[in-house]
Amino acid sequence: MRTRSRPRVTPLLALGGLLATLVTTAVSAPAAQAAALPDGWATVTAKHSGKCADAAAAGTADGTAVQQYACNGSTAQQWQFQATSDGYVRVNNRNDASKSWDVTDVSTADAAPVQLWSYSGGANQQWLPVEEAGGTYHFVNRNSGKCLDVPSASTADSTRLQQYTCNGSAAQSFGVDSTDIPPPAGTPDLGPNVTVFDPSMTKSAVQGKIDQVFGQQEENQFGPQRQALLFKPGSYDVDANVGFYTQVAGLGLSPDDVTINGAVHAEADWFQGNATQNFWRSAENLSVNPTGGTDRWAVSQAAPYRRMHVRGNLQLDDGGWSSGGFMADSKIDGQVRSGSQQQWLSRNSQWGSWTGSNWNMVFVGDVNAPANSFPNPPYTTVAQSPVTREKPFLYVDGAGAYKVFVPALRTNSQGTTWASGTPAGQSLPLDQFFVVKPGATAAAINAALAAGKDLLFTPGVYHLNQTLNVNRANTVVLGLGLAAVIPDNGITAMNVADVDGVKIAGLLIDAGTTNSQTLMQVGQPGATARHTGNPISLHDVFFRIGGAAVGKATQSLVVNSSDVIGDHMWLWRGDHGTGIGWNSNTADTGLVVNGTDVTMYGLFVEHYQKHQVIWNGNGGRTYFFQNEMPYDPPNQAAWTNGSTRGYDAYKVSPSVTTHQAWGLGSYCYFNVNPSVVAERAFEAPDNAGVRFRNMVTVSLGGTGTINHVINNTGGPSNSGSNVANLVAYP
Incomplete structure (x- = not known):
């Protein structure tokens, strides 16, 4: 995440204690x-x-x-x-x-x-x-x-x-x-941190709850609070300003089933217009008639904008820098204005027109996408998405029953899933899910998985004293409101078996204070099964090491299974917050891919202390990669790989014979010791089947050096030449 300054420390209003001593009865009061x-x-x-x-x-x-x-x-x-x-x-x-x-x-x-x-x-x-x-x-x-x-x-x-x-x-x-709005009749128990709105509710009641949640979440970057604000089908005249750890979502089968007349927006007022720390929030499955004709979604990492229909324009900044957003399955009737957004991925979306660019704007399977023109402007355009599955979502059917919709797999697709009517997919009844609420234990969650249940994590922070084992094919694990899991005592948070069709969505995996070798594993080591027709998919799955507390994990995500789809992930070793330091929030590598034909859309990996990404499997594809190298190597000796200065942002192993990547950016900001050098950002074997397209390296403010873009080609990015572009390798 791009920032030249640290966040101002503004405690959540000093709150007051309250009441007086009361009562008038004794210890054994009846x-x-x-x-x-x-x-x-x-x-x-x-x-x-x-x-x-x-x-x-x-x-x-x-x-x-x-x-x-x-x-x-x-x-x-x-x-x-x-x-x-x-x-x-x-x-x-x-x-x-x-x-x-x-x-x-x-x-x-x-x-x-x-x-x-x-x-x-x-x-x-x-x-x-x-x-x-x-x-x-x-x-x-x-x-x-x-x-x-x-x-x-x-x-x-x-x-x-x-x-x-x-x-x-x-x-x-x-x-x-x-402080809670009574849930509409027929609402299932979704825990204390979910609010369901019904169009029969008064505008003041709905707006009051939205404002209350935003008031507590606007600056709450590392707090434990989580919220989901869900709108049943109908029309609402409200303004939803979306803060940290807040999901605002519609409960229709189509985004047009819920209309917001006003705004669903993310601003950066709390940080003087700088949106480089507007993380961990989402807007999903809504149509918006924006006041004044333009809505704003000024965000950076881990802030998905999914299945949205804006009946107007959409602005992606708030005057200061924004740094790395993601849009999928969305339609903007008017113009998308990226402004100061430094990089962005749009997948399977459409708009009237697009204006703006900075370093790395990537379009995959979009309607009316700008023509490929990297680096002037830096547009990378791929006409179709080779294989996708949209994120599962909660909805209410025509009879008022709550269900989870699992969109179907698509190949060689362009545009949204819903523009032509009801999307293809499967509806699962809510009673097929174990609804995980605050206080649930890992043992209870594992027992539900073993009994054949899917999981719906309601908003909260869940400490795990045992690994969650997802062993059944087609299991759905869906989180609401940026639900977070924390593995205690050095365990792995989640193991996914090498089976067909598992979907993991909407979870933040937060490293514990005892080092975990791996936070999440998909498929056992040496997995050989193929899942071409029904792959495992990961949607809005985020990893964090440090920031909220000291965290440690050698590897964040290891993918051993083949054909896995990664659909928007941010793997982050924290550079600010609590527990931050070269010897504190230790983490070697964000992502290791061992499986064959793994596809990643919107891969954000930042600040790890060795190679950020290691790709060992053949047939890999990445559409958009964003990286920052660690800010904090104390000196070159502490950050040297054998005889090579620094480590790669993205390394394809020498044994790989086929790999493709489009739209990649890596940045350095060695603010502890600006003399530190990374020899290169990307490393790949010299092989005609291994192809990189449209790469950029940046020395942020000239603070540090990336000597080459890929292998010994391209660059440098340094104090004399901040930005280096390379169109193709080989």
Whole structure:
């Protein structure tokens, strides 16, 4: 990801803690006093001050103060009441539902402060909600019999909540209000982080929820929150600004089944118009009538724009740089304006016209694509996509039943799957899926797979203490809302057997703190089966090493099976965030391909410490490749491959006799030590069957050198000549 500066550090609004101590009952208060509370997430508001109970500074660590603070809609002010026994509840925070209200030091004294602490079943972590006249509540601690209380009835922000002898005052009285929109009738349980909208809902209710989610996600680059906003067929007059870890999607079989009159857009206001860090979000399966005639999708990596119909124009930047988007199966009635987008892949889409270019714009199977003209302008155009399968998606049929549609395989295709009517494919009933919700264990997920279930991951972060084993042919694993899995204790997150037709879609695989040799494996080593008629496919599958926390993985993805389709993947060793450093978030290689006839569309691989991609299998094809070399080699000696300076961005092994690649870019930004040199970006055997078309290397700001584009040909890119282009090799 291209950036000259680090993100400004803007904590999610310091949130306030909230309420006062309440209650008036004792440790053994009878269950009869318990009152019904919202099933989902809710705010807790102090009656006397109108301020919200808040996890201070959006903290999730043990000991984080629970305070009152001006209500701001953030997840630090959202609470879940989970029943324990005898009418008591634990009160969990949405930022980390394992952390609950806790009276410090198991105290029974007046004025003992309330904090967040990992729930362990202690009586000091359990509260009895007692309903009052007017619908407010006081909360009585099970250990002390004392009430949640705002000290001295303060109205100030950041006043820490405490327990105090129950006295019936307004400082011990709290309103509880659900933050969730009640799901439409017939909606299945899709977990706490999915919101389903129905056209019968009021505009204010729908817009309010959209704004609430965007408010918490606009700058939330490395937070654990995940959201899916799903629209049932119909028309909506709303403006959906899409932040981090947010999926906005229609529930129709065609994108034209859901119409948004307004916008579905990604902006870069949070980063002063620079969209180079607008990652991890998606817009899917919607038609948009954009206000003013133009919508905006200013993004970089891991921000797919799929199955969209824009009845107007589409702008791909926000004034500053944008750096690497992906569009598929979409129709733009007007003009696509790429602006400052540095590179982009459009696949099987169409538009009225296209304007703009920068370094590497690639069009595969598109209608009205610009003519191939690399490097002036840098357009790479391939008339047809040789083999594709679109990403599976959730939809509601005409009878109101929720299903997952699996599009059919297409060969030598151009344009969208839906422009001529109902697309070809298969509908799977939702009861065929194990719906994975926050708190699900790896054992439960594996048991469902073993029982023949498909998987629907609802938005959340899932720690795995055992590898997920996908062994059955045609299994569908579909994630909503950028669902993330984290392998603990150095395991592999997912193994896919060498079988026909598995589809993995919409998952972020986040490396754990203990090194994993491999994060995901497709097919066992030495796999020999062919899957030409029903290949395994990976759609919007992203890998991350560091950024949210220290992460380590030697290899991110190893593909041993043949005929696999990769349909938009970003494999990223983090260059900013938490746990970043040459010796911290260690990672050798992003992608290793051993299978035959593997095809990749939209392959983004960045910052790994050795070869970024190693391709060992014959018959490989890549349509669009984007790479940044690691920013942080401390010196040349630390980043030398034998006698060769640096490592390749994309290496085709000497044994390979057939390979094709179109539209490839590799960039360096050696900001730790600008004297570092990469001898080349691409390496391939000198063989007529191995062909590279339209390559570019860039030294970002002249910070470092890529000496050659491919093998010993082309270049350099350095402080004197930032950009080097090469049309063909050999």
